[in-house]
Amino acid sequence: MGSIHLVIPQKEEPPALHERAMDNLKYIRETMERATAFTAISGWGLVAIGVTALAAAFLSAQQKTFKSWLTVWVAEAVIALLIAGWSMDRKARAARMPLLSGPGRKVAFSLSPPIFAGGIVTVVLYRAGLTNAIPGLWLLLYGTGVVTGGMFSVSAVPIMGLCFMALGAAAFLAPGFADWFMAAGFGGLHVVFGVIIARRYGG
Numbered sequence: 001m002g003s004i005h006l007v008i009p010q011k012e013e014p015p016a017l018h019e020r021a022m023d024n025l026k027y028i029r030e031t032m033e034r035a036t037a038f039t040a041i042s043g044w045g046l047v048a049i050g051v052t053a054l055a056a057a058f059l060s061a062q063q064k065t066f067k068s069w070l071t072v073w074v075a076e077a078v079i080a081l082l083i084a085g086w087s088m089d090r091k092a093r094a095a096r097m098p099l100l101s102g103p104g105r106k107v108a109f110s111l112s113p114p115i116f117a118g119g120i121v122t123v124v125l126y127r128a129g130l131t132n133a134i135p136g137l138w139l140l141l142y143g144t145g146v147v148t149g150g151m152f153s154v155s156a157v158p159i160m161g162l163c164f165m166a167l168g169a170a171a172f173l174a175p176g177f178a179d180w181f182m183a184a185g186f187g188g189l190h191v192v193f194g195v196i197i198a199r200r201y202g203g
Helices: 017-035 043-061 066-094 102-128 131-150 156-173 175-200
Strands: none
Touching: 043 066, 043 175, 066 131, 066 175, 102 131, 131 156, 131 175, 156 175
C-alpha cells in the first residue's frame, strides 16, 4: 500500500501591523479630503481681480468699437487667471495643503465647463452680430460655474455665483448698461466677496 500524505493548508500570514496602519491612515486621509471644503480660494486675490476688472471696465467704456472692447476684457481675463492661480497657490502653500486636492479638483472641474461654453458661445454671438448679449452671457455663465464649483468650497463662494447670475440676467434686459453690469460684477462682487473670504477664511 502506498503511503498517504496529508496536506495541511498553511495559513497566510496577516499583513504587518504598520502596513495595516498605513492603509487605514490613507483611507482616513482620502475620506477627509473628499469631505473638506476647498479653502485655498484667496480673498485678497479676488480683491485684486476686482480692482483690475474695475480698471478694465473703465478702459472698455472708452473704446469706439466692440472689437476693441472685447480685446480689453480678454486681456483682463488673462490677468485675472494669473492672479487667481498665483494667489491660490500662495494660500495653499501657507496652509500646507495641496492646491489640486480632492475638493480643489472638483472646484476646477465644476468651474471649467461653463467657462469653456462661454468662450464658444461668445464666438458664435460675435459672428452673428449679437454682441449686446455677450456681457450678460459672461456674467451668467461665470456665475453658474462659481455656484457649481463653490459647492465644494466655503459658503460665500456659491452666494457670489448667484449674485453674478442675477447680474447676468439683468444685463440681458438692459443691454445699454453693459459696462456698468461688468463693473458691478467682475469688479464690485469680486471686491466685496473677496474681503468677506479674506476676513473669515484666513486670507
